[in-house]
Amino acid sequence: MTTYSTAPIGGQKPGTSGLRKKTPVFMGPNYLENFVQATFDAIGGVSGKTLVLGGDGRYFGAEAAQVILKMAAANGAARVIVGQGAWLSTPAASNLIRARGADGGLILSASHNPGGPNEDFGVKYNMANGGPAPEAVTEAIYARTQEIAEYRKLEAPDVNLTAIGESHLDAMVVEVVDPVLAYADLMETLFDFKALRGLFHEGFTMRMDAMCAITGPYAVEIFENRLGAAPGTVVHETPLPDFGGMHPDPNPTWAHELMAELMGEGAPDFGAASDGDGDRNMILGPGCYVSPSDSLAVIAANAHLVPGYAGGLKGVARSMPTSAAVDRVAEALGIDCYETPTGWKFFGNLMDAGRVSLCGEESFGTGSDHVREKDGLWAVLMWLNIIAARGQGVAEILADHWARFGRNYYSRHDYEALPTDVATAMLDDLRDRLSGLLGRAVSGLVIAGADEFTYTDPVDGSVSARQGFRILFEGGSRVVLRLSGTGTEGATLRVYLERYVPGPEGLDEDPQAALDPIIVATEEIVGIRARTGRAGPDVIT
Known part of the structure; x- marks a missing residue:
């Protein structure tokens, strides 16, 4: 273990979801180390703790993971659970933190922002509940970055993150896990996979655009391997460090290939896309685009058709900029509807307190209390399960919803x-x-x-x-x-x-x-x- 002298670096203030800067900034001397050490210090240290680590596979992610592992070891962490290849989607990381009882985790991602040598990189800390650090913690991290004088890092060879299993960095256990398995298993507990297999068996067609981002392996495993969708249903399925030059943001502007296919002749029955770290989603039908606000409202109105939510919703929450469409659904269901600032961290307290089951924000984020992050593939599966249960297409479901609620x-x-x-x-x-x-x-x-x-x-x-x-x-x-x-x-x-x-x-x-x-x-x-x-x-x- 070596203690290195350092000095504060300006501008290390986390935003709505961690610290995001251009990749060359993160690669600069002591920049990553300062922020990670400040994070460890702000949460009371990591001695004896278990952490989860992974990211969306963007440029510099593998190198950053090695730095963080060596710093965690030098700071006395007991165990770090890492996704194979340093890969973990953001919702999968949240699930692992919760499922393994970890004390928290670091996610290496700038979400929907472009990746590459001259594009964006990010680091955020998630708490023991699996959700993003609240403002009190991010403010403490920022305060620590302004006074930091040293960081601790183990001098050791890089850990082999390609092989599943356990190894050691000094006294710390490094556990490399399949990044997809636990998440895919969780989805099977929430949705009617038998009905969804039947849907695809009957000829239902779908296009899922993973945008050369982390969702690809998850989508292939769930839709093609477990549900029996035709090979090739998932496109741009291999995560690339620069997302293949794409802007991995699932909206009509950046997912233009998917938009063209669903708005053109011979469109599949259903279309969806997810973003860089897998927490956002876009939903489409033939000739039909679903706004994120409408998607949240439709999911809330039909959640009772999905096994994991058959008992009803405890309540719903939306970010303030999200439309009031879900408010009308909540009123009809007789449940509470909360309006929060933008940023998923604001939903965590409501979910932990048992006040809400379903949350959404206008920026293509939807999720539930199965994890403490928004979840792109979860939203896609919700729509598929609703389609299977109702026997209607996307456009019909939307038309029925508007006729009822405006x-x-x-x-x-x-x-x-x-x-x-x-x-x-x-x-x-x-x-x-x-x-x-x-x-x-x-x-x-x-x-x-x-x-x-x-x-x-x-x-x-x-x-x-x-x-x-x-x-x-x-x-x-x-x-x-x-x-x-x-x-x-x-x-x-x-x-x-x-x-x-x-x-x-x-x-x-x-x-x-x-x-x-x-x-x-x-x-x-x-x-x-x-x-x-x-x-x-x-x-x-």
Whole structure:
């Protein structure tokens, strides 16, 4: 064991899901070591503890895993459970932490961000419940990075992470496990695999785009090996360090091959995609795209058809920018619906307290209390199980849902890599004008409320302020604006647009056309295009 002198490195503040920077930054002298040691120190050390370690296979992940193993050994950890090849999807890591009773885990991923020598890398710490570290812990980690003076690391050869089994780093046990097996087994306990095998046996067709990311091996094992889907159902199934040059974000912009196939002639019955670390999802039917907000609402309304949720839901939760579609389902079911800030860590307390079974956020994340992370393949299996139980396709299920609950037209417009000072000044100006917006008529819409969202956790009473701006219009429409915490370059402004139509008329419009009054009003109120010089958003989902 060697203790190395170091000094604080600026900017090591975790965002909504760990620390994300450009890969060359993480590869710089002491950068990774400082952050890992600060994490160990902030959680009270790792002496005698068991940790889980793995990631999405992106560039520098294998090397980072070796560094972390040697640091864990030098800091006295008893055991580290590692996915073979340093691979673990984020939901699989959460499951392993919970199933093995580990004290926590480190996940090497920048989620949906591109990977490669000059792209993005990330590290985040998950707690003993399997969920992302709460703000109190991430703040403690950041504070420690600002005062760190040394880190500890064992000088030893690299561990063989290709062979399943146990080895030692000094006194610490390194246990290499199959990264897929425990997760796939968990899915069999939640879903009706017999019915799903029957679905594929009867000729049901599907395309699953793994986007050259970590979901590939999981999807092949579950859909093709266990459920009997045709070979080739899963495409881009091999995880690559640079995701094959893809942007591994499952949305209509980046999963364009899948979109073209499902919107074209001879489309399969069902389409889905997942992201870099396997926690996001996109759902499609022939000629039909399901917004994440609608997906959450449909899953909530039909969860009773799935074996793992047949007893009913305890409650549901959604991030504040997510549409209110699931709120209407919760009201009909007579269960609680919680509104939280963006970031899966805010759902953990609610799930641990037994208040909610199902959670979702607008950024293509859906999950339940089977783990403490959002889970892309779980969401795909929920849809497949609902399709099998109802005997309907995606479009029919959506139409029935809107006929019953009305439709929340919804879209997210992203303005990426804005100059940080420009984006910050624009929202600071909006903050100063909020109180004067009430009652104002804008492009034919009347503003019924405007605020900056503050969340008080109903379980522990913690308060999270400045979580996004809400402008509410009469009739149930609204716009939400916030700066994303997942980017690594400049600032990403996310604009969430929502318009509620109760039906029965007006349920089959094009979403962008239906939202046009909200889009025009937002520009008049905020002046995004005028102040940034952008002709429009970079990504529309």
